[in-house]
Amino acid sequence: MSAEIREVLVVGAGLMGSGIAQVAAQGGFQVTLVDTGEEVLARGLARIEDSLTRLVRSGRLGEVAAADARARIGTTTDLVEAARGADLVIEAIVEDLDAKQALFAKLGDSCRPDVVLATNTSQFQISRIAEPCERPERVIGVHFSNPPPLMTLVEVILGDHTSEAALEVTREFLAACDREIVLCRKDVPGFISNRLSTALCMEAARLVDEGIATPEDVDKVARLMYGHKMGPIATLDLAGLDTALRVSTALSEHYGGDRFTPPPILAQLVEQSRYGNKSGAGFYENGSSQLAV
Numbered sequence: 001m002s003a004e005i006r007e008v009l010v011v012g013a014g015l016m017g018s019g020i021a022q023v024a025a026q027g028g029f030q031v032t033l034v035d036t037g038e039e040v041l042a043r044g045l046a047r048i049e050d051s052l053t054r055l056v057r058s059g060r061l062g063e064v065a066a067a068d069a070r071a072r073i074g075t076t077t078d079l080v081e082a083a084r085g086a087d088l089v090i091e092a093i094v095e096d097l098d099a100k101q102a103l104f105a106k107l108g109d110s111c112r113p114d115v116v117l118a119t120n121t122s123q124f125q126i127s128r129i130a131e132p133c134e135r136p137e138r139v140i141g142v143h144f145s146n147p148p149p150l151m152t153l154v155e156v157i158l159g160d161h162t163s164e165a166a167l168e169v170t171r172e173f174l175a176a177c178d179r180e181i182v183l184c185r186k187d188v189p190g191f192i193s194n195r196l197s198t199a200l201c202m203e204a205a206r207l208v209d210e211g212i213a214t215p216e217d218v219d220k221v222a223r224l225m226y227g228h229k230m231g232p233i234a235t236l237d238l239a240g241l242d243t244a245l246r247v248s249t250a251l252s253e254h255y256g257g258d259r260f261t262p263p264p265i266l267a268q269l270v271e272q273s274r275y276g277n278k279s280g281a282g283f284y285e286n287g288s289s290q291l292a293v
């Protein structure tokens with residue numbers, strides 16, 4: 001496995017990919033951000049710019065460090081060319097197994113054989129994503145949470161075939177990015193974090209769906225009674241309701257029972273294009289639940 005990582009390729013410039021690219025750039029790595037079109041890439045870069053500005057304004061990052069990080073990030077729509085020069089790849093595309101498998105097949109063909117391929121999937125088994133990939137022992141789960149520049153804990157997931165060497169490279173990379181890790185030792189859907197958060201968030205959405213409580217009151221209970229920083233409904237708006245719907249549906253199909261089943265209100269909001277903060281409204285009207293960064 002690559003002992004030395006210089007070039008990090010992040011695939012997907014959405015909410016997570018742009019944040020992960022920023023974290024890697026702040027960690028001193030050269031980053032290439034890939035997506036399907038120039039417009040999405042421009043939106044990803046704008047998100048990074050905005051986040052860096054907020055970090056500087058709040059005194060958490062120096063101006064020079066922010067400018068250096070920004071200068072380390074390049075963008076392209078040419079995945080194959082970018083893959084050739086990568087020392088580490090982090091995938092953060094849409095939460096769709098077919099799309100991820102198609103991408104990992106391509107990465108397997110295009111990257112050097114020693115390059116670790118990490119997926120930021122929210123719940124798919126790492127071994128399923130690695131199935132079509134040349135040398136699946138280099139595929140590993142690296143699950144950042146949203147927003148990556150502020151959330152310092154990363155969940156690392158071992159696939160059935162993930163090698164010790166891939167784990168070691170991943171540990172070193174995340175340590176250089178100043179991240180803490182927890183290790184999910186079995187390749188189970190949802191890992192540690194999303195089994196916990198999906199069960200809580202779907203129950204919270206059910207309370208709203210059944211007219212038992214407002215989003216504000218559900219969140220108030222979590223914050224003031226349980227000491228959570230953010231309530232589960234605000235968390236859903238922040239994560240994106242389309243992504244949350246995909247994740248909860250997949251977990252529910254895998255595990256059965258009711259604990260992960262999304263209530264109808266989630267699909268209804270998605271149908272109305274109310275995806276949460278990223279589209280301006282979700283359960284809440286105007287993204288007012290956003291973390292004050």
Ligand SMILES: NC(=O)c1ccc[n+]([C@@H]2O[C@H](COP(=O)([O-])OP(=O)(O)OC[C@H]3O[C@@H](n4cnc5c(N)ncnc54)[C@H](O)[C@@H]3O)[C@@H](O)[C@H]2O)c1
Pocket residue numbers: 011012013014015016017034035036040091092093094095096099103120121122123143144145146238239240243
């Ligand atoms: N949103 C969260 O809170 C959160 C947290 C942890 C993990 N995740 C996971 O991270 C991944 C990304 O989620 P997100 O919220 O950033 O989604 P998003 O919809 O904001 O971004 C996904 C991006 O991937 C791009 N894309 C799709 N197919 C592609 C391909 N084949 N090649 C290149 N780019 C492609 C899209 O154009 C889009 O810009 C998902 O697997 C999601 O489950 C999300």
